[in-house]
Amino acid sequence: MASSPMDETFPTRDHDHNSCIADAIDAAERECRERGLRFTEIRRRVLEIVWNRHAPTGAYDILEELRDDRGSAAPPTVYRALDFLLENGFVHKIESLNAFVGCGRPDGDHAAQFLICGKCRQVGELDDPDIARLIARKARSVGFDVSRQTIEIEGLCRHCAEAAYG
Amino acid sequence: MASSPMDETFPTRDHDHNSCIADAIDAAERECRERGLRFTEIRRRVLEIVWNRHAPTGAYDILEELRDDRGSAAPPTVYRALDFLLENGFVHKIESLNAFVGCGRPDGDHAAQFLICGKCRQVGELDDPDIARLIARKARSVGFDVSRQTIEIEGLCRHCAEAAYG
DNA sequence: ATTCGAAATGTTATATTGTTTCAATGTTAG
DNA sequence: CTAACATTGAAACAATATAACATTTCGAAT
Numbered sequence: 001m002a003s004s005p006m007d008e009t010f011p012t013r014d015h016d017h018n019s020c021i022a023d024a025i026d027a028a029e030r031e032c033r034e035r036g037l038r039f040t041e042i043r044r045r046v047l048e049i050v051w052n053r054h055a056p057t058g059a060y061d062i063l064e065e066l067r068d069d070r071g072s073a074a075p076p077t078v079y080r081a082l083d084f085l086l087e088n089g090f091v092h093k094i095e096s097l098n099a100f101v102g103c104g105r106p107d108g109d110h111a112a113q114f115l116i117c118g119k120c121r122q123v124g125e126l127d128d129p130d131i132a133r134l135i136a137r138k139a140r141s142v143g144f145d146v147s148r149q150t151i152e153i154e155g156l157c158r159h160c161a162e163a164a165y166g
Numbered sequence: 167m168a169s170s171p172m173d174e175t176f177p178t179r180d181h182d183h184n185s186c187i188a189d190a191i192d193a194a195e196r197e198c199r200e201r202g203l204r205f206t207e208i209r210r211r212v213l214e215i216v217w218n219r220h221a222p223t224g225a226y227d228i229l230e231e232l233r234d235d236r237g238s239a240a241p242p243t244v245y246r247a248l249d250f251l252l253e254n255g256f257v258h259k260i261e262s263l264n265a266f267v268g269c270g271r272p273d274g275d276h277a278a279q280f281l282i283c284g285k286c287r288q289v290g291e292l293d294d295p296d297i298a299r300l301i302a303r304k305a306r307s308v309g310f311d312v313s314r315q316t317i318e319i320e321g322l323c324r325h326c327a328e329a330a331y332g
Numbered sequence: 333a334t335t336c337g338a339a340a341t342g343t344t345a346t347a348t349t350g351t352t353t354c355a356a357t358g359t360t361a362g
Numbered sequence: 363c364t365a366a367c368a369t370t371g372a373a374a375c376a377a378t379a380t381a382a383c384a385t386t387t388c389g390a391a392t
Contacts, residue, residue, distance in 0.1 A: 009308040038388085040340070059378070074343060079379065084340095095261040096316050098349095098378060113301070115310045128304050131297075135279070135319060138294050142175040143324025144281045150262050150318040153301060158309025204359085206369070225349070240372060245350065264349060264378095333392105340387070347380065357370070362363100 009115065010124040010157050011054060021051040024102055028090045031106055037088060045069065046081040047102065050091055055122050056099030094123060096152045101125070111135075113151040119160035126153075175281060175290040176323050177220060187217040190268055194256045197272050203254060211235065212247040213268065216257055221288050222265030260289060262318045267291070277301075279317040285326035292319075 011020070028047055032039035049065045050057050059078050066073040082100060085091040089106045093099070094114055101123050103112070111132035115124040132149060139146045156164060177186070194213055198205035215231045216223050225244050232239045248266060251257040255272045259265070260280055267289050269278070277298035281290040298315060305312045322330060 009310075038339080040387095042341075072342085075379070076343085076381090077341070080341075095318070113304075115305055115308070117310075118313065124308070124310070126304060126308065131301055131304060134300055135297055135317070138279075138292060138297060139281055139319055139321065142281070142290070142292065143327070144175075144283075144290070144319070144321055145327045146319055146321040147284070148320040150316070150320070151301070152261070152316040153305055153310070153312055154314040154316070155305065155310055155312040161309070161311045204368080208370075238371085241350070242352090242372085243370070246370080335390105335392080337390090338388085340385100342385070343383090345381085347378100349376100349378065351376065352374085354373095355371080357368105359366100359368075361366085 009126055010117075010122060010159070013159065017054065020054075021048065024051050024090075024104070027106055028085075031088070031090075035088070037084075042066075042077060043081045043084055046078060047085055047090055050085075050100055051102040054102075055120075056094050056097045056101050056116075058097075058099050062100075092125070094152060095150055096154070111149045111151075113153060115157065116152060116154045117157035117160055118154055119156055119164070122157060124157065175292055176283075176288060176325070177290075179325070183220065186220075187214065190217050190256075190270065193272055194251075197254070197256075201254070203250075208232075208243060209247045209250055212244060213251055213256055216251075216266055217268040220268075222260050222263045222267050222282075224263075224265050228266075258291070260318060261316055262320070277315045277317075279319060281323065282318060282320045283323035283326055284320055285322055285330070288323060290323065 011017075025044065025048060029039050029044075031037075045066060046062055049062050053061075059075065059082060062082075063073060063075060063078045066078060082091065086093060089103055089109070091100045092103050092112060092114070094101060094116065097116070101114075104125060105127060110127050113126040113128060113131055115126055117123070131151065135149055136146045177183075191210065191214060195205050195210075197203075211232060212228055215228050219227075225241065225248060228248075229239060229241060229244045232244060248257065252259060255269055255275070257266045258269050258278060258280070260267060260282065263282070267280075270291060271293060276293050279292040279294055279297055281292060283289070297317065301315055302312050
């Protein structure tokens with residue numbers, strides 16, 4: 001079986017981008033079939049666009065690409081597709097960038113942590129249960145009942161850090 | 167000495183709001199004097215407005231209040247003041263709300279974690295070094311060099327959780 | 333196959349958040 | 363004083379997101 005699109009936290013330089021996209025789309029399609037969701041043409045297309053960039057993509061960038069295919073499209077078209085993809089875990093929103101990235105593990109809920117490289121602008125997804133648990137525990141210890149975690153970590157990915165510091 | 171404005175993660179029901187604001191402003195004033203920064207009228211006023219709400223405040227809400235005092239003001243006035251306050255650690259931005267909160271510990275850098283109550287919309291600041299360290303360690307373990315952490319935790323504060331679940 | 337209701341999409345307008353640019357004013361150091 | 367610099371004023375604009383309502387598409391039930 002082909003490797004999942006995000007086995008590595010950061011996509012490696014030489015990963016097979018085409019198959020990585022295809023895998024992600026296939027996975028979404030399968031999930032939708034299983035869950036009885038409608039993976040419409042627009043939703044598929046938006047997901048493709050996001051994966052194609054393999055980097056955080058703004059709603060209006062998506063809109064432009066959509067227009068390239070379909071002639072016309074308005075913001076609600078994009079936001080509605082993104083809402084669907086977000087709700088069902090196929091993309092994540094990076095709040096600190098107002099942008100969206102594909103999710104490599106569209107299975108059930110998971111508290112993700114994002115590593116945002118300030119140099120190459122790529123985003124890696126860390127799904128570390130230790131982090132999620134520690135945060136939940138610390139929050140509970142002050143009486144706070146956690147429902148969602150937004151964790152965005154800025155810095156330099158391995159590749160860019162090596163390029164910078166030798 | 168008066169207690170710092172954020173001894174508790176969440177402001178208690180009965181905390182002395184007036185003195186809590188005054189303390190925060192005084193602390194900022196002192197820090198600015200020590201660091202040779204200009205704590206101008208506008209900057210002070212914006213900081214006051216943010217503390218007054220004691221909840222995440224949007225830039226345009228600040229703008230409105232500013233206009234109440236000064237007759238006229240434009241967005242850049244607010245954003246410039248916020249930039250100053252952010253750079254110097256007197257406020258934080260809550261990325262997931264596009265809003266700003268006062269920082270109770272304007273001393274040097276600290277990686278903060280925010281607890282956002284979905285019910286009363288108040289925000290508590292957790293400055294937990296264990297969380298910051300664990301995240302830094304996990305990130306480093308995949309070769310990522312961390313420079314900033316954005317951690318926003320949504321849920322219910324103690325008070326609202328108790329009200330909801332009895 | 334037809335029809336009915338719900339979900340999805342189209343379309344226009346608008347709301348919200350944030351930036352650019354340049355001019356004017358104020359502050360500080362030499 | 364005055365030259366350099368930081369701060370503020372003001373107008374325009376850019377980017378992000380939602381509201382409201384019309385239309386189409388889809389799928390289930392007849």
